[in-house]
Amino acid sequence: MTKNGKPTKRQIILEEAAKLFKDKGYGGTSMRDIAGQVGMEAASMYNHIKSKDEILDNICFRISDVYISHLQEIEQQPLSFGEKIRALIRMHIQLMVEDGPAVSVANHDWKYLPAARLNDFTEARRRYEKGFAALIAAGIAAGEFQPVNSTVALFTILSSVRWIELWFKPGRSLSAEELEEHIITMLLNGLEKK
Amino acid sequence: MTKNGKPTKRQIILEEAAKLFKDKGYGGTSMRDIAGQVGMEAASMYNHIKSKDEILDNICFRISDVYISHLQEIEQQPLSFGEKIRALIRMHIQLMVEDGPAVSVANHDWKYLPAARLNDFTEARRRYEKGFAALIAAGIAAGEFQPVNSTVALFTILSSVRWIELWFKPGRSLSAEELEEHIITMLLNGLEKK
DNA sequence: GTCTATAGGCGGATAGAC
DNA sequence: GTCTATCCGCCTATAGAC
Numbered sequence: 001m002t003k004n005g006k007p008t009k010r011q012i013i014l015e016e017a018a019k020l021f022k023d024k025g026y027g028g029t030s031m032r033d034i035a036g037q038v039g040m041e042a043a044s045m046y047n048h049i050k051s052k053d054e055i056l057d058n059i060c061f062r063i064s065d066v067y068i069s070h071l072q073e074i075e076q077q078p079l080s081f082g083e084k085i086r087a088l089i090r091m092h093i094q095l096m097v098e099d100g101p102a103v104s105v106a107n108h109d110w111k112y113l114p115a116a117r118l119n120d121f122t123e124a125r126r127r128y129e130k131g132f133a134a135l136i137a138a139g140i141a142a143g144e145f146q147p148v149n150s151t152v153a154l155f156t157i158l159s160s161v162r163w164i165e166l167w168f169k170p171g172r173s174l175s176a177e178e179l180e181e182h183i184i185t186m187l188l189n190g191l192e193k194k
Numbered sequence: 195m196t197k198n199g200k201p202t203k204r205q206i207i208l209e210e211a212a213k214l215f216k217d218k219g220y221g222g223t224s225m226r227d228i229a230g231q232v233g234m235e236a237a238s239m240y241n242h243i244k245s246k247d248e249i250l251d252n253i254c255f256r257i258s259d260v261y262i263s264h265l266q267e268i269e270q271q272p273l274s275f276g277e278k279i280r281a282l283i284r285m286h287i288q289l290m291v292e293d294g295p296a297v298s299v300a301n302h303d304w305k306y307l308p309a310a311r312l313n314d315f316t317e318a319r320r321r322y323e324k325g326f327a328a329l330i331a332a333g334i335a336a337g338e339f340q341p342v343n344s345t346v347a348l349f350t351i352l353s354s355v356r357w358i359e360l361w362f363k364p365g366r367s368l369s370a371e372e373l374e375e376h377i378i379t380m381l382l383n384g385l386e387k388k
Numbered sequence: 389g390t391c392t393a394t395a396g397g398c399g400g401a402t403a404g405a406c
Numbered sequence: 407g408t409c410t411a412t413c414c415g416c417c418t419a420t421a422g423a424c
Contacts, residue, residue, distance in 0.1 A: 009389090027221030028306070031418060043420080044390045052418065082386055108302070112222070136385075145385050149368070152376040153385055155361055156354045163353035167345075174343070182346040190384030191330075191339050191347055192276055203407090225400060237402080238408045246400065 010048040013038055017055045018101035022165075026056055026109040053114055056105070060113060063106035064124045066095060071131050081139030082188065085157070088132065089187070090180050092161040097168070097176045104165050129154060157187055204242040207232055211249045212295035216359075220250060220303040247308055250299070254307060257300035258318045260289060265325050275333030276382065279351070282326065283381070284374050286355040291362070291370045298359050323348060351381055 002008055007015075016037040020029040031052055035042040049055055070091045074084050096103050110121050133154045139145040145153075160183060170176055196202055201209075210231040214223040225246055229236040243249055264285045268278050290297050304315050327348045333339040339347075354377060364370055 025219055025221055025306075027219055030416075032416090040389095041391060042418085043392080046419070047389055085385070112219075139385075144387065146379075146383065146387055148380055148385060149376045151361075152368075152373070153380055155357055156377060156380045157385075159353045159357035160350045163349055163356065167349055174346075179346070182343045183350060185340075186342055186347055186350045186384075187380075188384050188386040189340065189388075190380075190382050191279070191333075191342060191351075192382040193338065193340055194383075194388055224398075226398090234407090235409060236400085237410080240401070241407055 008048075009038075013045055013048055014055060014058055015101075018059050018105050021056070021059070021109055022101040022104040026105075026112045056109060056113060057117055059102050060106045060110045060121055061117075061124075063095075063099070063102050064121060064128070067091075067128050068124060071128060075131065075135070081135060081142060081144045084135050085139065085188070086184055088135075089157065089161060089184055092158075093164060093176065093180050093183065096161065096164045097170055100165055107162055107165075129158075132158070160187060202242075203232075207239055207242055208249060208252055209295075212253050212299050215250070215253070215303055216295040216298040220299075220306045250303060250307060251311055253296050254300045254304045254315055255311075255318075257289075257293070257296050258315060258322070261285075261322050262318060265322055269325065269329070275329055275336060275338045278329050279333065279382070280378055282329075283351065283355060283378055286352075287358060287370065287374050287377065290355065290358045291364055294359055301356055301359075323352075326352075354381060 013034065017029070017034045020033055020037065024033070031042040031045065034055075035045055038045065071088070074087050074091075077084070077087075079087065111118070113121055133150050136145065136148075136150040136153050140147055140150065164179070168174070168179060174182070207228065211223070211228045214227055214231065218227070225236040225239065228249075229239055232239065265282070268281050268285075271278070271281075273281065304319075305312070307315055327344050330339065330342075330344040330347050334341055334344065358373070362368070362373060368376070
């Protein structure tokens with residue numbers, strides 16, 4: 001947002017592009033498609049963005065930066081490991097609900113980043129996953145968690161929150177807060193009675 | 195396979211196409227790319243397949259047919275609900291390990307099916323999800339499972355097995371059987387100690 | 389800063405020789 | 407059944423008028 005609260009043309013382009021990339025994929029979306037949503041000709045967009053690649057780059061790294069900074073905050077808070085995992089799950093769900101199209105693009109279309117930036121992105125993701133897995137392993141070592149395989153636990157959690165985009169429609173039967181609680185119950189307590 | 199055990203050219207094309215669609219997406223893969231992997235010119239492939247659309251159609255519906263027929267088998271077996279859910283999770287993981295590229299394509303690129311077939315596919319998936327969710331709801335009613343939201347439980351399970359494609363390399367630290375057991379433990383027992 | 393026009397390349401698919 | 411040659415459309419991006 002600018003000072004007067006009005007989004008810039010650039011921000012509008014990035015937002016509409018994220019929606020289209022989510023629905024039709026990066027390769028399936030043309031600059032003409034984006035221009036149509038924004039309300040200008042494709043050529044005019046080049047006054048606000050450098051290239052189609054740059055749009056994708058901006059979306060992907062904006063999201064990965066949010067993930068990483070939130071992880072660093074949570075790591076430093078004085079919480080039990082169970083509470084830290086819960087906080088991370090809530091962060092994923094909130095980001096998905098608030099910024100869904102961009103999160104979807106960062107999850108699916110990152111592979112179309114130009115080679116040079118692709119390395120940066122996968123490296124950032126690897127660091128995030130490593131930090132998350134370390135929290136799980138520490139929770140196991142502390143006796144809070146069952147002795148599961150921490151890699152399997154990590155990806156089970158990450159996968160579960162990833163697919164919210166595919167079926168969650170906010171304001172239907174479930175609110176975002178109820179969704180958080182249900183997913184956390186399922187992942188931390190399990191399906192079966194003991 | 196044909197009678198003499200040799201795959202037909204058509205089967206080779208479908209298989210190579212699935213690998214490329216998985217790696218580069220449907221829109222990111224050209225007929226020339228597929229032809230390059232198969233070892234012929236793009237034009238020659240049209241003696242074996244009708245169009246690029248038809249390749250995608252074949253991959254997607256082959257996979258959805260397998261899911262649906264396995265669900266029907268499991269529904270009829272005399273097992274506890276816990277065992278039925280375990281059997282479904284194992285089926286998903288085995289299919290992912292044995293036929294990974296095709297499963298990935300059916301999971302991600304189904305949306306590029308031509309409109310007429312897209313309805314058939316989403317309808318098939320909806321039926322599968324409904325049958326799976328009914329087993330979870332029945333397990334809750336029978337007192338086997340905790341009173342979770344069955345839709346959330348369904349998608350948590352489906353999501354967890356979906357992302358195996360992204361990180362599981364068979365024959366590294368984990369075998370497919372170990373992976374099955376770890377995922378089932380995580381989903382049915384939960385992460386946290388009680 | 390927006391437009392029209394267009395360059396230059398790659399896409400799926402077909403025609404027709406062999 | 408495989409090839410070469412090619413059609414024609416859509417793609418990203420740029421040039422230049424206004």
